[in-house]
Amino acid sequence: MSLTNNELDHLFQEAREEQPIADYQETTRAFLAATIAISGGVLATKSLVGLFKLKTFLAISGVVVATTTAVVLNQSSPEGGNETTATPVAMEEEADEQRDEIVRHRMVGDTVRQAVDTSLQLIIEELEVVIPIAAEEPEIVPAKEPKGLIFIREPSKDEKKSIKQHALAIIPKCKSQSSSKSECQNNWRSDEYSEAEEEYYASEKDLSYPNLGKKELKKPYKTLRQELIKDRLIDEDRCCWQMSIKKQKIRVNNDRLPDVFYEKYARLLDDLLDVDVYDNDSYWNWTSCHCQENDCEG
Amino acid sequence: MTNKQKEFLKLYEPVHADFERFCRARVFGDMDFRDLMNETLMKAFEKFDTLRSKEAFLHFLFGISVRVLANNHRKKKAVVGTFEAISPKLEDTNANTESKTEVHFLHKALAELPEVQREAIILFEITGFSIKEIAVLQESSETSVKQRLRRGRLKLRAILTFNSSDGQSEPNTGGKTL
Numbered sequence: 001m002s003l004t005n006n007e008l009d010h011l012f013q014e015a016r017e018e019q020p021i022a023d024y025q026e027t028t029r030a031f032l033a034a035t036i037a038i039s040g041g042v043l044a045t046k047s048l049v050g051l052f053k054l055k056t057f058l059a060i061s062g063v064v065v066a067t068t069t070a071v072v073l074n075q076s077s078p079e080g081g082n083e084t085t086a087t088p089v090a091m092e093e094e095a096d097e098q099r100d101e102i103v104r105h106r107m108v109g110d111t112v113r114q115a116v117d118t119s120l121q122l123i124i125e126e127l128e129v130v131i132p133i134a135a136e137e138p139e140i141v142p143a144k145e146p147k148g149l150i151f152i153r154e155p156s157k158d159e160k161k162s163i164k165q166h167a168l169a170i171i172p173k174c175k176s177q178s179s180s181k182s183e184c185q186n187n188w189r190s191d192e193y194s195e196a197e198e199e200y201y202a203s204e205k206d207l208s209y210p211n212l213g214k215k216e217l218k219k220p221y222k223t224l225r226q227e228l229i230k231d232r233l234i235d236e237d238r239c240c241w242q243m244s245i246k247k248q249k250i251r252v253n254n255d256r257l258p259d260v261f262y263e264k265y266a267r268l269l270d271d272l273l274d275v276d277v278y279d280n281d282s283y284w285n286w287t288s289c290h291c292q293e294n295d296c297e298g
Numbered sequence: 299m300t301n302k303q304k305e306f307l308k309l310y311e312p313v314h315a316d317f318e319r320f321c322r323a324r325v326f327g328d329m330d331f332r333d334l335m336n337e338t339l340m341k342a343f344e345k346f347d348t349l350r351s352k353e354a355f356l357h358f359l360f361g362i363s364v365r366v367l368a369n370n371h372r373k374k375k376a377v378v379g380t381f382e383a384i385s386p387k388l389e390d391t392n393a394n395t396e397s398k399t400e401v402h403f404l405h406k407a408l409a410e411l412p413e414v415q416r417e418a419i420i421l422f423e424i425t426g427f428s429i430k431e432i433a434v435l436q437e438s439s440e441t442s443v444k445q446r447l448r449r450g451r452l453k454l455r456a457i458l459t460f461n462s463s464d465g466q467s468e469p470n471t472g473g474k475t476l
Contacts, residue, residue, distance in 0.1 A: 008451060011401070015405075015424050016319070020319065021322065022318050022332055024311060027332075027335060030332070031307075031343070034336055
């Protein structure tokens with residue numbers, strides 16, 4: 001006779017109502033023990049990993065090697081255990097005996113001690129290699145100071161800005177007021193100056209730098225020539241002279257301008273002729289001849 | 299005991315009986331159900347932080363135990379072959395004199411079913427899970443679960459009938475004829 005669905009349901013009902021064999025307390029205990037074991041295992045693993053970090057490992061290996069060395073030395077000594085209790089006289093005798101024994105060993109060609117010595121030497125050599133690595137610390141290298149560099153003072157941002165503003169304020173005036181290009185070139189500086197501009201030029205504190213007034217700005221080449229004569233860079237009697245700028249270098253009559261004048265003339269050229277000497281690409285050349293015919297040298 | 303352990307055990311206590319029954323029925327003749335319980339609990343404790351709802355704790359436990367068993371069987375298959383092939387030779391490692399005889403035979407019959415059918419029937423009939431929940435646990439459709447339940451029941455009836463008519467074992471069904 002086959003089993004009916006109801007009978008099967010009855011069996012399942014029995015299974016549902018059955019009391020658990022493993023009680024809650026037993027399961028809880030097993031669970032807690034397992035969690036403690038696992039957390040203990042994790043801790044042990046962590047500590048082992050921490051223990052075997054490079055430095056610690058090397059330190060431990062050093063200690064182990066040292067201990068092994070001590071043990072080997074102790075074992076290789078024939079009367080190692082009695083050394084501590086011996087009197088000075090006995091120790092001397094003992095040392096003599098040992099010395100004699102070593103001599104005897106060497107004489108008879110005993111290789112055991114030699115082998116021990118060699119192995120100890122190897123261990124010591126190994127230690128000599130290992131310990132510096134363990135004690136390796138980052139070296140502190142002092143920052144090198146620049147040597148042999150010449151710091152050239154550049155005009156500050158404010159100065160550059162003021163100069164630029166000044167030039168921009170003047171050039172448009174020239175364009176609007178002048179009827180032709182040549183006229184503009186001849187009179188590129190306007191006669192009308194604002195009070196602010198006057199103040200700007202009057203406020204220059206550098207004594208070596210000329211006070212560029214209305215007159216000087218109007219005749220920039222003349223001003224430049226006067227300054228060159230004043231600084232004895234050109235001879236006043238010489239009717240022709242030449243000045244050029246190329247790759248940030250200023251030359252007067254093909255001679256390089258002395259460094260002491262560099263900053264002054266760079267600024268002067270910028271102010272008077274709007275030539276930026278500090279620009280590596282700027283190129284400017286000026287030849288002046290104001291002499292009579294056949295009076296010019298070269 | 300840490301707070302996490304306390305909270306975990308607080309949730310586990312009310313579902314212990316259901317969980318124990320499931321484990322016992324599920325691994326009958328295969329392994330000690332206590333091992334499965336412990337392994338499941340450990341894994342559940344590890345992943346306890348991922349539990350979204352406390353009400354779903356039993357579902358959470360069953361999900362883990364189902365995966366644990368699936369992994370165990372996958373490993374076992376490679377070594378000893380299919381569970382069906384070896385199941386008749388296995389002895390009941392969870393034998394308990396206090397256990398009722400009919401439940402013992404039911405578990406024995408359940409052990410002869412294919413894995414997924416067995417699991418579906420235990421979850422549905424013994425643990426009281428819905429078909430939808432079983433479908434989620436077994437990662438299959440509800441129709442598949444229904445089919446498994448139907449076929450599983452038919453097989454169970456056949457196994458239990460054969461056993462009773464064979465005379466080798468006579469399950470006590472409370473006076474009813476099997």
